[in-house]
Amino acid sequence: MTSLLDRPASPRSADLTLRRGATRVLLDNWAGTSTVPSRTLYPHQWSWDSAFIAIGLRHLSARRAQRELESLFAAQWGDGRVPHIVFNSSVRNDAYFPSPDFWRSSTAGAAAGAPTMCETSGIVQPPVHALAAWLTHEADTEESRRRAFLPRLYPRLVAWHDYLLNSRDLGGGGLAAIVHPWEPGMDNSPCWDGPLARVDPAAPDTFRRADLDHGHPADRPTDLDYGRYVQLAVAYRDAGYDDRTARPAFALEDPCVNALLIASELALAEIATQAGEDAAVHTQRAARLTDALVNRLWDDEAGTFLARDLTSDTLVRERSVAGLVPLLAPGLPAELVDRLVATLDGPHFRADSCDLVPSYDLTGPVFDPTRYWRGPAWFNTAWLVERGLRTHGRHAHADRIRSSVLNTAGDTQFAEYVDPTTGEGRGARAFSWTAALTLDLLTTQETCR
Structure with a gap:
């Protein structure tokens, strides 16, 4: 059998080294049916990580990329x-917090249909x-159809x-809301500081942070x-994870979450066609979501999209990379695309030494180049912005x-994130989505030559 490491690659030695390094990370982090983000800090399966990982895995094994998504949706x-x-279940509880005994999904979530x-x-x-599923299908349509993947x-x-x-849709305006800072994936963003200030914290002696063992x-x-x-997690759990009765102290509409919902609705339209279903419902949803995104989250003064705090029904006056991800929406008005590109090129997001997009405004009052999501540049958000720029024909920017991704990933040993002012790797190394998205950009670059 041919090893995944032996698949054909570009003759360019730098590209070959990068490809082999990224492949090795994905092979080493494979756990049987899915891929862990990191063997140290993140020993379980994470939702959007698996989607990004599948996007890279499809270039090595479309079957494995399918299994990545199937294992997630089995839960x-x-x-x-x-x-x-x-x-x-084979990982001990104290390896990660919050652990299964904290969430109690099978009991606390029983009424909501937890597995x-x-x-x-x-x-x-x-x-x-849905975007990951569609790209995975396209990587090997014959294998996808044989397994009835879509x-x-x-x-x-x-x-x-x-x-x-x-x-x-907690705000009633047609957008999806988040009820915890962990939900948008940008856990520690300064965008959440104001809304979080209303939350009384749990006592320090009621939990133990396992993340500090590795970071x-x-x-x-x-x-x-x-x-x-x-x-916040305890309150949601104790409400049975029931969105009808829970009264979240933290509820916001995030531009990244909703931009990804638009992109995935459009991917779902493609999937529907292949599955013999009605595609129009998904293109219509994407159009309505785009209108709602513009009407509710665009801020002309900031030149970007901002999160909306549903408690105060006001926009959060902090710029973050989340506000640039709506470039993924092909139906975005042209004048907004121009403004977003200008913002990307301006002092808020353009660093002299690194073209990876910082997670938070470089000129912001609490910018920190090394603290989690408060400034560091991440490879997954760079991939999203790159794809969004190509959606609107901004190929030079993309x-x-x-x-920058291809030059930085290997140099930092596929770091979790980097200091946007120096390009220095931070966080975990051999991080799966960094390797996967590097592999995707490397492969798509080669096909365009």
Whole structure:
């Protein structure tokens, strides 16, 4: 049998080295049916990580990329939600916090249809999955059709989007809301500071942070932030994870989450066609979501999209990379695309030494180049912005970001994130989505030569 490491690659030695390095990370982090983000800090399966990982895995093995997504959706709840963590029962509880005994999904989430064959968290992450499924199908259409990959996954993806569009339309404006800072994936963003300040934190002696066993405290959220995260999760759990009765102290509409929902609805339209279903419902949803995104989250003064705090019904006056991800929406008005590109090129997001996009405004009052999501540049958000730029024909800008990803990933040993002012790797190394998305950009670059 041919090893995945022996697949044909570019004759360019630098590209070959990068390809082999990325492949090795994905092979080493494969756990049998899915891929862990990191063998140290993140020993379980994460939702949007698996979607990004599948996008890279498709270039090595479309079958394995399919299994990545199928294993995640096997843990889908009856109400349609896809949990942000699927726990590996062979990993001891103290290896990661919050652990399965904290979430108590199979009992606390029983009324919402939590699975009984595995334990999960009760919150969600951004909906990249339909986009990942479509790209995985395109990588090997024959294998996909042989396994009926899209017809089997389609109803699960529909249920997932239905959950976000119905149960999570907490603002009544047609956008999906988040109820915990972990849900948008940008856990420690300064965008959440104001809304989080209303939350009384859990007592420090009621939980133990396992993340500090593997990460430097200067890079991680503070104990105060963690106490608030825990309190929000406890309140949601104790409400049975029921969005009809829970009264979240933290509820926002995030531009990245909703931009990804638009992109995934358009991917779902392609999937529907292949599965013999009605594609029009998904293109119509994408159009309505785009209108709602512009009407509710665009801020002309900031030149970007901002999160909306549903408690105060006001926009959060902080610029972050989340506000640039709506470039993924092909129906975005041309004048907004121009403004977003100008913002990307301006002082808020353009660093002299690194073209990876910082997670937070470089000129912002609490910018920190090393602390989790408060400034560091991440490879997954760079990939999203790169794809968004190409959606609108901004190939020169996209090429710049792609080159920065390919130049930085290998140099940092596929770091979790980097200091945007120096390009220095931070966080975990051999990080799966960094390797996967590097492989994707490397492969698509080669096909365009």
